[in-house]
Amino acid sequence: MGPLISTEKLAAMLEGPAPPVVLDVRWRLAGPPGAESYAEGHLPGAVFVDVDSELAAAPGEAGRHPLPEPAELERTLRAAGVTGDRAVVAYDDADGSVAARAWWLLRWAGHTEVAVLDGGYAAWVAEERPVTTTVPDPPEGDIEVRPGGMPVLDADEAARCARAGTLLDARVPERYGGYTEPVDPRAGHIPGAINAPFTAHTDARQRWRDPDDLARHFVGLGVRSDAPVGAYCGSGITASAAVLALEVAGFAQHAGLYTGSWSHWSRDPRRPAATGEEPG
Known part of the structure; x- marks a missing residue:
């Protein structure tokens, strides 16, 4: 899997025998919270992951969005259903720069099959692909976070x-x-x-x-x-x-x-x- 995935390819994979885990990481520096956008509609099966509290440690001396502790990141990813042998796709509702944070963290954690949805949520909706307000309950994942996959x-x-x-x-x-x-x-x-x-x-x-x-x-x-x-x-x-x-x-x-x-x-x-x- 390359670092980017098209809406067409993702739609086909979601209908296939081994659908990827989909992460909704919508976030804006000045708000409103991405969770509100997720509640209004998201890709079927997508799990919301919060950039501030789940893809970063608490702000402090290390900066506003320090790297999360590996054990904390592992818990977050497992709760989202991420496994070591299943592809992951992340999306946001802008230019992919926020979804790239999830991509980078997963690569840093040792997961190689991860991509950002090209065009994000806006492209998906513009093509009249299905969205839902149903919040999924994925089975617990088994990913093991092994830092060092990215410098x-x-x-x-x-x-x-x-x-x-x-x-x-x-x-x-x-x-x-x-x-x-x-x-x-x-x-x-x-x-x-x-x-x-x-x-x-x-x-x-x-x-x-x-x-x-x-x-x-x-x-x-x-x-x-x-x-x-x-x-x-x-x-x-x-x-x-x-x-x-x-x-x-x-x-x-x-x-x-x-x-x-x-x-x-x-x-x-x-x-x-x-x-x-x-x-x-």
Whole structure:
């Protein structure tokens, strides 16, 4: 299974002998809660998983969305019916950047058969595919979370990546440049980081760009196959989409994810912050 799945392929798999586990991870930084959208309608059989409380640990010194403890993540995934030998598909209702967090966590946990629904809930509904308000009661899964399936960066490693390779800042230009900062302690970006907004991974229909197009996009940002590459955002959510997009683009090396991201970096006043449009 590739990192993306079409609505057509998912619909066929759901009717087949081995349907995937489907996770609804709708979430918005400023609300309303994704659980409300899930209650109004979701894909048949989809289980809602909360980004804030289930796909992240409590906010604190490690940032706004730290990695969950492996045992806690395992309990969440098992409750959703995730097994070690069954594919998983995650979706949101925007551009896939939130669903990418679930994709990344499952890959980090050692599960390789996981994909993001291309076009998400909006594409599914636009094609008049079935939705429901019935909340499923899946059988307990048996997945064993084994961290290490995807590379993780800490603050020092992110700083080195920005100098030795390419560190992608997936936030919008206004936050990268330090012109505004609505949620974190300081404005700006990690010195040397390149602005690569997560919104550039999809087209006007919020469908993911094709692999060759994404490859040209990242090469234009300075990504090279012979140098380290990492990604961060505000709190480690949308930067997951950069990691996914790089895989779609065909880069063999998995990008490191600075999971604490700017919400962690900016907490320490000793860490420098660059401002403006240039990496610094």
